[in-house]
Amino acid sequence: MAYDAVKMQDWQISEEAEKKMPTPDEWREKLGLEKEEILPMGRLCKLDFMKIIERLKDRPDGKYIEVTAITPTPLGEGKTTTTMGLMEGMGKRKLNVGGAIRQPSGGPSMNIKGSAGGGGNATIIPLTEFTMGLTGDINDIMNAHNLAMVALTARMQHERNYNDEQLDRLTKMRRLDVDPTRVEMGWIMDLCAQSLRNIVIGMGGRMDGFMLQSRFGIAVSSELMAILTMVRDLPDLREKLNNITVAFDKRGKVVTTGDLEVGNAMTAWMRNTINPTLMCTAEHQPCLVHAGPFANIAVGQSSIIADRIGLKMFDYHVTESGFGCDIGFEKFWNVKCRFSGLIPHVSVLTSTIRALKMHGGGPKVIAGIALPEEYNKEDLGLLEKGLPNLIHNINIVKQSGISPVVCINRFHLDTDEEVAMVRKAAEDAGARCAVSTHWADGGDGALELADVVAEAAEEEPDFKFLYPLEMKLRDRVDLIAKNVYGADGVVWTPAAEAKAKMLENDPQYDDYTTMMVKTHLSLTADPAIKGAPKGWTLPVRDVLIFSGAKFLCPVCGDISLMPGTSSNPAFRKVDVDVETGKVTGLF
Helix, strand or coil, X not given: CCCCCCCCCHHHHHHHHHCCCCCHHHHHHHHCCCHHHEEEECCEEEECHHHHHHHCCCCCCCEEEEEEECCCCCCXXXXXXXXXXXXXXXXXXXXXXXXXXXXXXXXXXXXXXXXXXXXXXXXXXXXXXXHXXXXXXXXXXXXXXXXXXXXXXXXXXXXXXXXXHHHHHHHCCCCCCEEEEEECCCEEECCCCHHHCCEEECCCCCCCCCXXXXXXXXXXXXXXXXXXHHCCCHHHHHHHHCCCEEEEECCCCEEECCCCCCHHHHHHHCHHHHCCEEEEECCCCEEEECCCCCCCCCCXXXXXXXXXXXXXXXXXXXXXXXXXHHHHHHHHHHHHHHHHCCCCCEEEEEECHHHHHHHCCCCCCCCCCCCCHHHHCCCHHHHHHXXXXXXXXXXHHHHHCCEEEEEEECCCCCCHHHHHHXXXXXXXXXXXXXXXXXXXXXXXXXXXXXXXXXXXXXXXXXXXXXXXXXXXXXXXXXXXXXHHXXXXXXXXXXXXXXXXXXXXXXXXXXXXXXXXXXXXXXXXXXXXXXXXXXXXXXXEEEEEEECCCCEEEEEECCCXXXXXXXXXXXXXXXXXXCCCCCEECCC
């Protein structure tokens, strides 16, 4: 049944839906799992990935469906809500469907964004656990990542304090001779803390560490999170965790986690993270939650592991990509699918009329502040001016050979005339289109979307990557800028271009994929520029090296790996009922 999403808050809907949520034993029976494949953790459970994939290895894969969005407002346009709603709609059609989404970061949850678990009748449950740490994966990643930094800084201190003979006798370590000006890693925490973007560590005496400039990033920007998203199994995880570039030595040679002899211990910290957490929609369709990287500063995908077992367990597996099509879908297409070898059938392009009005020149949308009145009344002229953004994003998907389906995530103030205008534009651009009211109506409101997606999934995709791995880094970035973002070209800072040339001339980076770092609020590198602009160039100011994940990450424009906390953060409303232990104020 659908709850009254206008009168009830998300947490109230979640609480009601949780009363009928399957127990771990009921999930085992419902999903046809063996007893040892379910790992109970309170009222949640993890799935033993390696056991399930081994047992089901010969079962044919189901249909692979990806969910993305047009360039969003700062409020988001409902990708997770659409993912939940699509699964609920398919469930209403009695289809065997499941999905995979990312775990939310504590930073945005305690700031402005909220839990990012969908909303209304198209939400994931249980919502409190989803928002506050879930089954501990992000905490394990933080410990493993920061252990690498502990290993590095302690090594630098000991090498400074001991000569070569003492170093060998006392520590059984060889000298790495790290260049303190070329430390690639920083520390991480899962909160938005702008005061930690640039720090100095090791102040004090010789026993207080090694003094150098350092930094914090948010946990989901960690290379370890990107690695978890891309690994295929535990041996793959250990190999990648031993190949992370931590720094360079004074001769310019890479210093890795393997050189620091810390990668195996990092794997021990992360051993449980390879198993996805099993949750469900408000209408109890199963949904795997695994990994949580942002798409503007990382890969922005739920994991390959979750998709692999989802495609074996379900006839239709729905996976979500972070942020807009130019960021999340491009990385799904050219990075995730390359690593996984999985071929998607459909990409659902979530769109809202409010976002298209913003792209047409509507007033600025600010998270935490009520929408300007222009977004609450019909304005066909403003909407029409914003349609080029929708069409641009449809064309991005079409380049991949995947069938695009535009989902109009309809709000109650959207008029029939506005919906008809968007539908016509989508169909004229070569996409299927469906209107969905899943937020208000759950699966019943997503029946058209479910039918259109199921129809599109019957077509065989003509899938192709945008670039071959043999293409040089700067040529790839130029291709992405022109074909995906709509830029005229790329301008590199001298330092970034020198680094790119160095990477292009080193054969060890030949098979690395390209992981763009860019704002999600614009097709350009400037979040203030909306629509589908022409006549601009993409600025690249750095290239980050993620050698464990095998990513080269061009950094475009002014973007930080550590977001800042706003002046009116969500944590001000969060509390605990001391009588019941129930968390309040999250949603």
